[in-house]
Amino acid sequence: MMLRTVLLALALASPFTVPTAFAQDGPLRIEIDEGVIEPLPFAAPTFIAETPRAAALAEEITRIVAADLAGTGLFREIPMAAHIGRITSFDSPVQYADWRAINAQALVTGAVNTDGTNITVKFRLFDVFSNAPLGDGLQFGGTTASLRRVAHKVADQVYSRITGEGGYFDSRVVYVAESGPKNARQKRLAVMDYDGANTSYLTDAASIVLAPRFSPAGDRVLYTSYETGFPRIYALNLNQMTRRALDDQPGTMTFAPRFAPDGNTVVFSLSQGGNTDIYSLNLANGSRQRLTSGASIDTAPSFSPDGRFIVYESDQSGSQQLYIMPAGGGEGRRISFGKGRYGTPVWSPRGDQIAFTKQYQGRFHIGVMRTDGSEERLLTASFLDEGPTWSPNGRVIMFTRETAGAGGAPALYSVDITGRNLRRVSTVGAGSDPAWSPLLP
Structure with a gap:
């Protein structure tokens, strides 16, 4: 039928x-x-x-x-x-x-x-x-x-x-385009159609760039740059192709940024004096709020679609695990309890799942779990799989897969959340750290 x-x-x-x-x-x-x-x-x-x-x-x-x-x-x-x-x-x-x-x-x-x-x-x-x-x-x-x-x-x-689900074809992906040998790789931001077509470059290769992330409206991109010698977060306006540094405080390093669902707030990690915590930044008035505290390394925050909670990774239990806290900060609740280390969590657009990277027994996996940590499922296994990002409809996950050896290079892959249909995404050269846009207007 x-x-x-x-x-x-x-x-x-x-x-x-x-x-x-x-x-x-x-x-x-x-x-x-x-x-x-x-x-x-x-x-x-x-x-x-x-x-x-x-x-x-x-x-x-x-x-x-x-x-x-x-x-x-x-x-x-x-x-x-x-x-x-x-x-x-x-x-x-x-x-x-x-x-x-x-x-x-x-x-x-x-x-x-x-x-x-x-x-x-x-x-x-x-x-x-x-x-x-x-x-x-x-x-x-x-x-x-x-x-x-x-x-x-x-x-x-x-x-x-x-x-009966929303589509995801009319969307774009921002990622890090890489070139050169493994020990001296050049990196610049690139954006393409979801299927790898229509690639254009947003930055040059003069400095290392990491972790690009789309705004909820798809009109801005956050990323981390090492152009000053230390990691700093920048916001790039795609319509005007202008950028500005965010929270540029002397003596600090900022990285792992992500927009709130309303597009008016950014969460990120800030490292100062050997301590790394998660902060939020109001883009309108520049006010900053500390969301975590303690001796642990807290990073990779991601908002729930309703903006009420943040999932992040922390080593407060002695190893890298996933936690959820209120968006305004507070004590985190651990949700990962399987064997191995967990990182780079990303909340599904549907709100019901969290994608993550898992490392266990020398292998890397992309997996998903419920927001309470139940029903963990590993979708991939490889020498190095990391950095998941969700399609706009929450059906497909794109991620980075890197091959081993001196000639190893990163490439973008996608997989259905059932674990089926693993596919390499066509890019111009090597690519890593993808971030999916919302459906285009």
Whole structure:
């Protein structure tokens, strides 16, 4: 039955509750009764070019939409060579029997129109076995320069209608682009589409940069720079490409910054006199508040989506573990109790899970746990996996994986929170420390 395999895959991700019936127009009902995950087969015939100049654009948009869906591991594209049916007009009735004959369960059709440098993309999604559309057709507009964004928006809509979850394709990732030998590596900030396309650089390689983090609106990036010889936090405005140093106090080192959900506050670690604690900074008036105190090293803070709590790492128990405290500071409550050391915690956008890096018996893992520390699951294992970041819908985690040896280099990988669909993310050269943006406006 339509969508059963996709919804089964979602059901196996324990943090989510999946209904037995999918809320859509029409009588479609879903029964999850199989224990094998199979990607849902879909067909995406080349979108119709409604103007002569639109043919190449229509082909490119179709390929991007299909790649987005297939890349999730929840969908499998049926090759065009296997298509029996042909879409010759966006408004022509769908011959469902032709698509059932090749076992397509979903059909995506579309059309592209151009007017100078502007493009308009229409699409429809059909449930082949129910002989019915899934929702109404939609239309997106933009310029030819924003073609990829328009295609990602179409794919997000298709993904959302089939899974019931928000999409994540129309988003960007900021990361540290690396080059040069391992013992003298140059680092600069770069930003790219979620799939590695459209890379641009935000800083030069004159000084080491670390830990870039998007603001909730995606218009600013926090990062740590060593350009003064000591770690300092900077805020970069992506619209104006201006930056400013934050909390530049003599005799201190600041690092590991992250925005609060409201975008008006930053939490970070400050080291002074051999002591490292977590502080918050009001960006409007510059006021600073100390949130932790003691002899332990407290760092890597991350807010809950509602802004009420902060998860962080600390060695106060004698080894690196995860703790949660109120956003205004106070005593931390330990949540990690497995074997090994835990670090770099990041709260899921859904609020129900925390991703982390775990080191145990010489191996590194990316894992997730509930906010009370229960239901810990390790999603990866490698020589060095670290630094998770969540997709905007909380379905996928991106992280850094570095290979061993003198020639080892970091690369970006992604994995579904079920632990399936581990994939290398295409970047220009080596890359590390990714941070996912929210969905673009």
